[in-house]
Structures are given as structure tokens and as C-alpha cells.
């Protein structure tokens with residue numbers, strides 16, 4: 001339960017609780033699943049919104065040695081809190097970043113022939129990874145270019161690729177990508193193979209290679225959509241009710257009157273809005289369900305548009321005597337990041353990475 005007291009809560013109203021124990025447990029569960037392959041951790045985008053400075057040391061303490069970030073700035077932040085970490089920068093090598101990559105001992109994931117040439121100039125013996133594109137067409141060299149890069153004698157310690165649809169176990173693309181990767185594997189026999197993101201750890205093909213790269217599942221997202229979530233929830237978001245009111249049938253709520261009361265309705269207002277990362281698309285409008293909050297154990301729908309700093313919730317089904325002192329749980333008590341993503345026409349990944357900066361952050365575990 002969240003403790004609603006103290007000056008920080010008084011300033012921020014909503015409390016974001018981040019369970020570092022659950023994060024560590026999720027990492028250990030995945031590490032056990034893939035052993036003897038090594039389990040790394042993806043901590044890009046501020047560790048999927050939960051905070052690099054808290055998450056990276058917690059993961060390191062659980063036994064994680066290898067970290068993946070998108071940007072050099074994120075790599076610098078991991079280096080500051082986990083001095084001995086092996087850190088790969090997924091977004092490739094950007095020429096202006098080379099000095100700081102070297103200064104902070106960050107390993108680029110080379111994603112083009114230009115990247116490879118640039119790193120060769122920086123010093124062939126500095127470790128790096130090579131990303132081979134097997135179907136994503138986003139970053140990575142073509143399979144046909146791997147031989148040429150192998151001849152450059154770079155210190156490539158990891159050969160990686162990335163799945164297009166690993167969350168769909170029946171998607172034929174998974175097998176095609178595994179086969180394409182296997183066809184270039186021999187060009188760099190000393191590099192370790194890395195293919196798998198969170199969902200790929202649950203594919204029947206078990207494409208673990210030597211090093212896996214889970215992100216989403218570590219933070220409690222469901223890597224097996226459509227089936228039960230095997231991971232523990234890491235984030236909980238809870239906000240106090242600022243006020244309640246009764247409206248009569250026919251009255252509307254919020255901007256542009258997008259929700260109309262069909263019955264005598266009790267409404268509660270919370271101080272969380274789209275400026276906090278609660279998607280505006282989670283609005284509850286007539287005849288279309290939006291986001292929900294758990295209030296005194298009852299699932300309550302959003303009413304009307306989510307505004308910048310405020311959201312209104314239909315709490316009619318909560319017994320009135322339970323409302324004084326009650327809070328609205330937006331994430332937690334059975335409401336997952338995947339649920340909110342679905343109700344907001346997005347995915348749980350976006351819910352996590354947009355978790356707002358105005359919440360009081362309470363790290364536990």
C-alpha cells in the first residue's frame with residue numbers, strides 16, 4: 001500500500017512506486033530461463049521510464065553484467081552507477097559521439113558499413129558489437145556485408161539481430177530471421193550470438209544464442225500477449241481523489257462534452273493528466289471504454305477527456321462510505337501497463353516510457 005503522507009506527496013499528489021525487488025526477481029527468472037546463455041538487461045529510455053540510476057544498480061546486484069542502452073548519454077549514466085558494467089549502445093555509432101564513447105568505455109553496436117569504418121579509425125581493438133539486419137530494415141548491415149566487415153579485423157565480441165514479431169509465436173518471420181542469422185554466424189565465429197528481446201525468450205525455437213537482451217519483461221510488461229503474464233509488476237501508480245461530485249443524467253464531463261451521464265453519477269477527479277504520461281487517448285467517451293482505475297477495490301471507468309493535469313472517473317459503483325480517503329490506482333491492483341496501453345490505442349511500452357516526471361517516485365525493495 002502506498003503511504004499518502006509527507007511533504008513529497010503533498011507536493012506531487014500522485015505516487016509512482018517502483019519495486020526494485022520485483023525488477024531483480026524478473027531478471028533472475030529470465031536469467032534462469034536462458035542459462036547457460038548470459039542474460040543482459042536493456043535499460044534504454046531511462047530504464048523504460050523507471051529510472052536508470054535506480055534500475056541499473058538493482059539489476060547489477062541481481063547479477064546482471066551486460067547493459068544495453070539506445071544513446072551514449074544513457075550509457076554514461078549507467079557507467080556512473082555501475083562502474084564495471086559492459087555497456088552496448090544500440091543506436092549505432094554517431095561520429096560526434098566517438099570521443100565520449102571511448103571516454104566512458106561504451107561499446108557501439110555497429111549498424112552500418114559507415115559505423116564500422118568509423119570505429120576502425122577509432123581503434124580496431126576497442127570492443128564493439130555488429131548488428132546484422134534480418135528483416136527489420138531499421139538498423140543493421142545486410143547479411144551480404146558481414147563477410148566484408150569480418151575482414152576489417154574489428155574486435156567484434158557480439159553479433160546481434162533483432163526480431164520483427166517475436167511476440168507472435170506463430171509468425172513465420174521468426175524462423176526466417178533465425179535462418180538468416182545462422183547463415184552469417186560463421187563469418188564471425190568468435191563473436192557471441194545475441195538475438196532475443198523479451199518476447200523471444202518465450203518462443204518455442206529458444207533463440208537464446210549466447211547473450212539475451214530483455215527490456216519490457218524486466219519492467220513487468222507481458223512478453224506473451226494473449227497468455228498470462230509470467231512477470232511480476234514493477235510499477236504502481238496511485239493518486240488521491242481531489243474531490244467528488246454528483247451529476248444528473250444528461251450532464252456532461254470535461255472538454256467538448258464527450259461523455260454524458262446515463263444515470264445519476266458520482267464522479268471523482270484526480271490530479272493526473274496527459275502531461276504526466278496518462279495518454280489522452282485513454283479518454284472515456286460515450287459508447288467507448290477508456291482507461292480505468294481501481295478505487296476501493298472497484299474497477300471504475302474514466303469519464304470524458306483526459307486533460308493536461310486532471311482526469312475524471314465514474315465512481316458510482318463504489319459504495320459511498322468507502323470514498324473518503326480512497327485513492328485511484330491507475331497501475332496496480334490488477335491493472336497492468338498492457339491493460340492501459342490497450343485502452344489507449346497504444347502498447348505498454350509507451351505507457352512505461354512516458355511515465356511522468358511530476359509523480360513522487362517511491363523506490364521500494
Ligand SMILES: *Cc1c(COP(=O)(O)O)cnc(C)c1O
Pocket residue numbers: 042044090162196197198199213214215216217
Ligand atoms: C529495445 C530493444 C530490445 C529490448 O526489447 P524488449 O521487447 O523491450 O525486450 C532488445 N534489442 C534491441 C535491439 C532493442 O532495440
